[in-house]
Amino acid sequence: MGRSPCCEKAHTNKGAWTKEEDQRLIGYIKAHGEGCWRSLPKAAGLLRCGKSCRLRWMNYLRPDLKRGNFTDDDDELIIKLHALLGNKWSLIAGQLPGRTDNEIKNYWNTHIKRKLLNRGMDPHTHCPISAASGLTTSTTAPVFPSSPAPASRLANAPFAFQSSTVSFARPSPSDDGHSSSGGSSDAPRCPDLNLDLDLDLSMSLPCSPPKTAPPAKSTPTSHQQQGICLCYHLGVRNGEACTCKTASPAGPRVFRFLRPLEEGQYI
DNA sequence: AACGTGTCCAACCGCTATATA
DNA sequence: GTATATAGCGGTTGGACACGT
Secondary structure (H helix, E strand, O other), X not given: OOOOOOOOHHHOOOOOOOHHHHHHHHHHHHHHOOXXXXXXXXXXXXXXXXXXXXXXXXXHHOOOOOOOOOOHHHHHXXXXXXXXXXXXXXXXXXXXXXXXXXXXXXXXXXXXXXXXXXXXXXXXXXXXXHHHHHHOXXXXXXXXXXXXXXXXXXXXXXXXXXXXXXXXXXXXXXXXXXXXXXXXXXXXXXXXXXXXXOOOOOOOOOOOOOOOOOOOOXXXXXXXXXXXXXXXXXXXXXXXXXXXXXXXXXXXXXXXXXXXXXXXXXX
């Protein structure tokens, strides 16, 4: 049968963490490293479930976390990444070193949403409010702020935003957060959305698929059956947030964020 | 000072994908 | 092959705090 339960839920603490609990968790991870969250609480002498320990460590105790306010550059980067990725907070967080998905999610909900609304932008569609309400036309394009993200900032991202116009499939943000997590059934919005964003595929990306990586396992009958894993281009590798990996050596490659190749484009 | 309202954010909840017995 | 646990994600909640009246 399956595994044994991860923890005795009846004997676990909930709510805010105490300093002592924090110190126990930090001490244990410093000594043993991040590992099996399932066994960590017991080993560290914590009356918490592993899930709670992981969350506390990831969102608050990790030494590489950056504290403090977001800059305007950060704001613009988050806005553009959100336009690109939707509510994929972990992927967005991956582009902002030291920031957590939870932090960015909170920041989005408390600051950026309002900021976009003040600009007359729908924070979910990134379209002008009138367009988002169904009056959009094919010429309607989202208006990004007059002060675009500085090139110096964007240059730090492992992909480039360019002025060329290439639209591509992307996961849609959930509709105002009312959809269940992982929802992917959003209806297309702003079908002619020109995000004014592009992935510079010519770039040498630090996380580009290794040259030894096999091509798409199942030999596609046409190039359109192939695709580019956006996770790679966003700096996410297997073992991190990206699960775009071959489930088994013989299994199919599953791309969660698939950009179909353009005509004449090859990996 | 007391109260009401709004904001922030840490933590929890529920879900999915994957791993394991 | 099936059932179940784990890891991780996004959505939501509720307490603490700030501010205005």
